[in-house]
Amino acid sequence: MSEEITAASTKGESRDAPAGQLSDRSLIGVALVLALGAFVALLDTTIVGVALHSFTGYFNASLADAQWASTAYLLAMSSVIPATGWAAQRFGATVCWTASLSVFLVGSILCGTAWSLGSLIAFRAVQGLGASMLFPLMRIIVVEVAGRERMGQMMSTMAVPLLVAPVIGPVIGGALVQEFSWRWAFLLNVPITLTVIVLSALRIPNSKGQAPGHLDIVGLLTMGGGLSAVIYGFSKPAEGTSVADASVVLPMVAGVLLLATHGVRAARARTAGVVDFSLFRDRSFSASTTISLLNNFGLYGVVVLVPLFFQQAGGKGPMGAGVIMVAQGVGTAVAVLLVGRVIDTKSNPRALVLIGLLLVAVGITTFALADSAVTNPLLLAALFAQGIGLALAASPVMVTLYHSLPVTSVPAATTANAVSQQLGGAIGTTVVALLLQHYVSSAEGVAAGFQSVFWWALAFVVITAVPALFLPAGRPQQS
Structure with missing residues (x-):
């Protein structure tokens, strides 16, 4: 068979393969x-x-x-x-x-x-x-x-x-x-x-x-509407709106109420809603989802803060900053060529994620200690290390999410994780943007302001290492 x-x-008929x-x-x-x-x-x-x-x-x-x-x-x-x-x-x-x-x-x-x-x-x-x-x-x-x-x-x-x-x-x-x-x-x-x-x-x-039967329309409205309202509320401060402004507070309150309504309704229902909260009883799933959310704080600092650092503190244009970031892309490419096979054969995702976070932390520390945005070999080496770290920190989490779940739970687990990533992205973007606005405006120079934000990004990476300790260290369960 x-x-x-x-x-x-091999004849182009892969659609018929189980x-x-x-x-x-x-x-x-x-x-x-x-x-x-x-x-x-x-x-x-x-x-x-x-x-x-x-x-x-x-x-x-x-x-x-x-x-x-x-x-x-x-x-x-x-x-x-x-x-x-x-x-x-x-x-x-x-x-x-x-x-x-x-x-x-x-x-x-x-x-x-x-x-x-x-x-x-x-x-x-x-x-x-x-x-x-x-x-x-x-x-x-x-x-x-x-x-x-x-x-x-x-x-x-x-x-x-x-x-x-x-x-x-x-x-x-x-x-x-x-x-x-x-x-x-x-x-x-x-x-x-x-x-x-x-x-x-x-x-x-x-x-x-x-x-799956009929789509839970009420559940979709409360979860989708609540998620959209919260994300909209978080997006406003990132654009410069005061956190106390009505355009921020009202969507946030409405979103939280809708999400709470969804949670209460889901807890009372006999069947899982659009988001199955019972999945969070699984340790590996919970740890992986928490890392996915927190990654948007620390790793966002790597992907977005660094180009902004070269643009605002170093006077580079978008193209110039992008060319410098190629060093990080090369590091990612090198890691990706190896990490997938390591996950499948060695199967110690916990160690891979922790090593990845360590490399990202080393890279961020290098930028936090840099007193100028002048491109030099040390910063390029830091970008290369960050590229490897990003791949090591992100790839295994995609696998550990399903480590001990039955195959039938994969769609629900992926949906719940995607919701978490959306929330993490919105919150992480806002937090980093607010920190950047505060420190760049209050520091003696732009570079000094970025240094302070890089230290915050490093703290987020360290926090992300906590749930990483609860990731599995063995092969996925067959189910």
């Missing part, structure tokens, strides 16, 4: 397709960040108004993510993946042809709806096609777009906006996304879980 599956997959039984060659193909799909979505986000100032000039709008192009995208993502697990079981993860890419493609085309800021904001929301399920679906598909034994290597490949896109995004975005037009920030997605859709339909098998 295995010979037939292998033969079929989950977890694809050949190594077919798995590599699936991993590359998934990585490319995630990469284009993340690349779009980083490029749009560079293009925001172009929106203000073209549409004669304020930066606060233009910022809604990013906010609408983020809120649309947050509102739909909780439905991922249900959709994957109802229609199949690959079908949902292809559909999400198609919506993202349509949104990209519409954004590239927007005629006003209002239309751009609306079309960015369409883009966000398409991108919302991509990352959790990517992980569900990996578990389905790779099985427990080969999941580590594929998950490591999946970590590449998460770590590389923020590095090269500003470079590509700066070049496109400067040499052509802001519209290419969106039109660039079209040929790449179309290619991923075609390859996904041809190469990735689709399988459905147990019939």
Whole structure:
């Protein structure tokens, strides 16, 4: 039977192979397709960040108004993510993946042809709806096609777009906006996304879980609405709004109330809601999800603070800072080539994550001690070490999330983890932005202000090491 599956997959018929039984060659193909799909979505986000100032000039709008192009995208993502697990079981993860890419493609085309800021904001929301399920679906598909034994290597490949896109995004975005037009920030997605859709339909098998019944609409409204409200509330201080302003307080209160309502309702229900809180009884899942949330504090400092350091304290442009960050990307690439196979064979994810956090801490400490943003070999070496550390800290957590859970819980576990990551991203972004505003404005110089924030980022990395101690040190349980 295995010979037939292998033969079929090598002839381009991998869609007919049962989950977890694809050949190594077919798995590599699936991993590359998934990585490319995630990469284009993340690349779009980083490029749009560079293009925001172009929106203000073209549409004669304020930066606060233009910022809604990013906010609408983020809120649309947050509102739909909780439905991922249900959709994957109802229609199949690959079908949902292809559909999400198609919506993202349509949104990209519409954004590239927007005629006003209002239309751009609306079309960015369409883009966000398409991108919302991509990352959790990517992980569900990996578990389905790779099985427990080969999941580590594929998950490591999946970590590449998460770590590389923020590095090269500003470079590509700066070049496109400067040499052509802001519209290419969106039109660039079209040929790449179309290619991923075609390859996904041809190469990735689709399988459905147990019939989940009807979608819990009330649960989706309370969880999705609460998550969106909280994230919106956190996004305002990052834009310079006072934390006591009504535009911050009211969404936060409404969001907390909606999330609390969802929690109480879920506790009383006989069946799991859109987010299955019973999963947090599993030690490995809880530790992995906590790390995913905290990573957005410390590791955000690495991915975003460092380029800002070179731009604001060193006078580099987005392209110049992006070129310097290539050193971190090289470190990530080197680690990814090794970490996946180590996870699958040596299987001590706890040690890998702790080593990764240590390397990130060493890199951040180097920047915290730097009294200027002048590029030198020591800072480049720190970036290289951080790149290795980021891969070691992120990749194993994608595997330990499912360490002792049954296969039937994978969609629900991935959804819960994605919700946690969204919250962590919003909170982490706000906290780092507020710290940066405070210290840069109060310090004697910009470099000194960044030094203080780097020390905070180091503290967040140390805190992240606490749940990492509770990660498993053995092979995943077969279930």
